[in-house]
Amino acid sequence: MKILVLGGTAEARVLAGKLADRKDIDVTLSLAGRTAKPRAQGVPTRIGGFGGVQGLTAYLRDERVDALIDATHPYADTISANAVRAADQAGVPVLALRRAPWERTPGDQWIEVGSVPEAVAALGAVTRRVFLALGRNEIDGFAMAPQHTYLVRSVDPVDPPLSVPHAIYLTARGPFSEAVDRALLERHRIDVIVAKNSGGDASYGKIAAARALHLPVVMLERPAMADTASVETVEEVFAWLDHAVTLAATRGV
Known part of the structure; x- marks a missing residue:
């Protein structure tokens, strides 16, 4: 399966690194390019935007991406909304990896x-x-x-x-x-x-x-995010992908 990970977070880097060890998955990590010298990611990486929903939709189709993981920052509401719309138009399953917010504790x-x-x-x-x-x-x-x-x-x-x-x-x-x-x-x-x-x-x-x-x-406070399937941990992403891989194998993809 070809997986596109929209990154820019520590979780995205960890996820991409672990996906790189999978023989059944071909992963590409995409970074927006807002940091001049991003950390080494350890996987094939593209830098820069897609050109909105239309551009991302075209990329998903042209590259024959099988699944899209949105692991951008919890405040990146625009790219997250674009990801959901582009995945829908390209017929690609999408999952958001959104880390849990901090909770107020005594003394805060x-x-x-x-x-x-x-x-x-x-x-x-x-x-x-x-x-x-x-x-x-x-x-x-x-x-x-x-x-x-x-x-x-x-x-x-x-x-x-x-x-x-x-x-x-x-x-x-x-x-x-x-x-x-x-x-x-x-x-x-x-x-x-x-x-x-x-x-x-x-x-x-x-x-x-x-x-x-x-x-x-x-x-x-966090902005309202696009309504899509979401998880909070890298482990949950793998569970979702394993299910997607199984479905793809069943269909003979």
């Missing part, structure tokens, strides 16, 4: 918001030191609150920089432990964190560190 001070403008408003008018734990596409909205000092950590340099008078930029690649993030928050005297509920272990350090330091977290 979460302020849950539904959008970037709501997150900006939640910071208030009083000057604060803010750790923006968001992607480059989300931070531009915080230019509407230039009174704050912002700390931005990203894999690639932020270009252009945020249009505010006070911002600090760090380039680093995770995962980050609780100890590392606690030291970061203390060193920069952070008052509040703005984050997405990404789930998983790789970026949970800042959430645990905020709890330990009694800092509030403005938590951007």
